[in-house]
Amino acid sequence: MKITFDRLHILLVCNLGASTGVMVTKMKEIVQQSEKLKSIDIEIKAHPAGELEEHIQNFDVILVGPQIKHQFAHLSTIAKQYNKPIEVIDTQDYGTINGGNILKSAILLKLNADGGGLS
Amino acid sequence: MSEVQPTKMNKVIHFLEKYFAPIAAKVEKQRHISSIKNGMIGLMAVLMIGSFSLIIMAIGNMFPEGSAIRTFFDQNHGIINMPFQFTFGLLSVYAAISISYHHARQMKIPFLHSMIGATLATLILNVKVVKGALDTSFLDSKGLFIAIIASLLTVEVMAFFIRRKITIRFKGLPDGIAQTFEALIPLFVVLMLAVIANASILYLTGGKNLPEAFTYFLAPTFDSIDTPYAIWLISFLEMLFWFIGLNGYAILVGFVLPFMTTYLAKNAAAFAAGEPIPHVFAPNFWDYFLGCTGSGVTGAIVILALFSKSKELRTIGKASSVPAIFTISEPVVFGLPIVYNPYLFIPFVFGTPTLGVLTYYVFKLGWVTPPIANVGGIPVPFAQYLATMDWRAFILTFAIIAAAVCMYYPFFKMYERSLVAKTKEKDERQQAFDKLDLDF
Known part of the structure; x- marks a missing residue:
């Protein structure tokens, strides 16, 4: 699979926006060190779930912290209104702060959403 | 069904997390209850060494009346x-x-x-x-x-x-x-x-x-805990606490141990005097029958895990089998996991107390002698035998485990199926990751 987009702004949402902060730092580090992502405009931010509607327009994909999985139904209706792909972060990746995996799933999420839009 | 049920269960779990966990934390920290609990647990040492003479007495009683050994014991x-x-x-x-x-x-x-x-x-x-x-x-x-x-x-x-x-x-x-x-x-x-x-x-x-x-x-209050209703309720609460990852035994034992100790003392005295055993709900009833192989009869889950199709579950089964023999449930409770696992909620939280009440009736009907001694740290099924000094306790132990295996079986299979599906999903995800061909 080839990366077909040149911009990927990722929004992580969790309870207060604090616990995903560590994850954001980790993911940004990976982006900086990666040669293959150099040509892509990547932005990663964390916000509280309650503020999703304020920020959603500036982002391309939404990732939800697994600790607020129970709010996913509500969050995904918002995301659908703005036509943004949304997904819950894998619990294990989240627990082990596996920023690489989460970045990859964000890329896949975007690719699948774009592909789904075309077909 | 296997799809619908866990989603509904998730709501129950969130409810428990929100309202039940804080209560548990408060109860366990309450200073009088916590002192009673720790004090009574310390007292167990006295009960265990005292039970020693009951076990010796029981051994003497195994010999026929009039035999030299029996006479020696009697004298x-x-x-x-x-x-x-x-x-x-x-x-x-x-x-x-x-x-x-x-x-x-x-x-x-x-x-x-x-x-x-x-x-x-x-x-x-x-x-x-x-x-x-x-x-x-x-x-x-x-x-x-x-x-x-x-x-x-x-x-x-x-x-x-x-x-x-x-x-x-x-x-x-x-x-x-x-x-x-x-x-x-x-x-x-x-x-x-x-x-x-x-x-x-x-x-x-x-x-x-x-x-x-x-x-x-x-x-009347004293005898009130040694009833099927009380046992069901106590066990139900215990399992509910365990389900949300808290040691239910530790939270409840402060209230229950004084009663159980009283029952044990009465049972022991009756046994020493050769009278019928009055109570069932002695500490070892909870430890080794209600919580046979670990709170929730988790040994049954260990057995199911050992023979599971999922490699992950088999590994956990192996790791938690020795602890289960020593009536330690934590490895399987947190490893499988059972905590917050919607598939196992019903048998774990509702099945365990129900099995416990059935076991209560086995004792009440006189099929097996209720616990008369207090033992600890002894592997299954010898602990059950020493606590009751009745060989039928062996049969009861295996009957409890077999019943629990049957009880958990359908729920365990549902969980297993979801896990196998998830593993497959994970493999596919990893393949998709690899296809991205990134440098991290």
Whole structure:
């Protein structure tokens, strides 16, 4: 699979926006060190779930912290209104702060959403 | 069905997380309950060494009447019975020592005089003076509740005086001696309060002391926990706590252990006297029958995991099988996991108490002798045998495990299926990741 987009702004949402902060730092580090992502405009931010509607327009994909999985139904209706792909972060990746995996799933999420839009 | 049910269960789980977990945390931290719990757990050591003579007695009883060995046992009954008499027979004294120690520790006041004060109060309230001699017959389980209350109150009184510095203090004394002087006033107050309480009870009841009055008025309450309803409820709450990842036994045992200890003492006394065993809900009933192979009869889940299709579950099964034999459930509870696992909620939380009530009836109907001794740290099924000294306990143990295997089977399979699907999903995800061909 080839990366077909040149911009990927990722929004992580969790309870207060604090616990995903560590994850954001980790993911940004990976982006900086990666040669293959150099040509892509990547932005990663964390916000509280309650503020999703304020920020959603500036982002391309939404990732939800697994600790607020129970709010996913509500969050995904918002995301659908703005036509943004949304997904819950894998619990294990989240627990082990596996920023690489989460970045990859964000890329896949975007690719699948774009592909789904075309077909 | 396997899809719908867990989603509904998730709501239940979120409800529990939100409202139940904070209550659990508060109960466990409450200082009196926590002191009773720790004190009674410390007391278990006394019960275990005392049970030793019951087990020896039971071995003697295995030999036919008139045989040389049986005659030897009968002739030396007094000596063999001695460990029992000085442990179970003086239970209230040890309870006072153990509980006051833990309570003083918690209240952060010196231990020694708190323990002396608590023992003093317990003795005054539980011992009757008959013709100038001390009648110690109420120092067994009959005085247990009074010992608990007296110990807690004594430590509270001592703490009250010591914290407000209403004590005798001399400057420049070495610490040890200073503490003795410091204890004088509070100890005297404790002594006076106990004497006044005792005298008023004797006066009001026409010669009954506190344990006699207590059993007279509260006898129905005492037996109230040894019923199928109470066992179901206690076990249900325990499993609910476990399900949200808290040690339910540790939270509830503070309330239940005093009752269970009383039942055990009565059972042990009945056994020593060759009478029918009156109670079922002794501590070992909870430890080894209700919680056979671990709270929730989790050994059954270990067995299912050992024969599972999922490699992940088999690994957990292997890792938690030895702990299960020693009645330790944590590895499987947190490893499988059972906690917050919607698939296992129904059998774990509702099935366990139901199995427990069935087991209660097995004892109640006399099919197996209820626990008469108290053992710990012994592997399944020998613990069950030693606690009851009845070979039928072996059969019961395997029957409980077999019933639990049947109970968990359909739910376990549902979980297994979801896990296999998830593993497949994970593999596919990893492949998709690899296809991205990124450098991290």
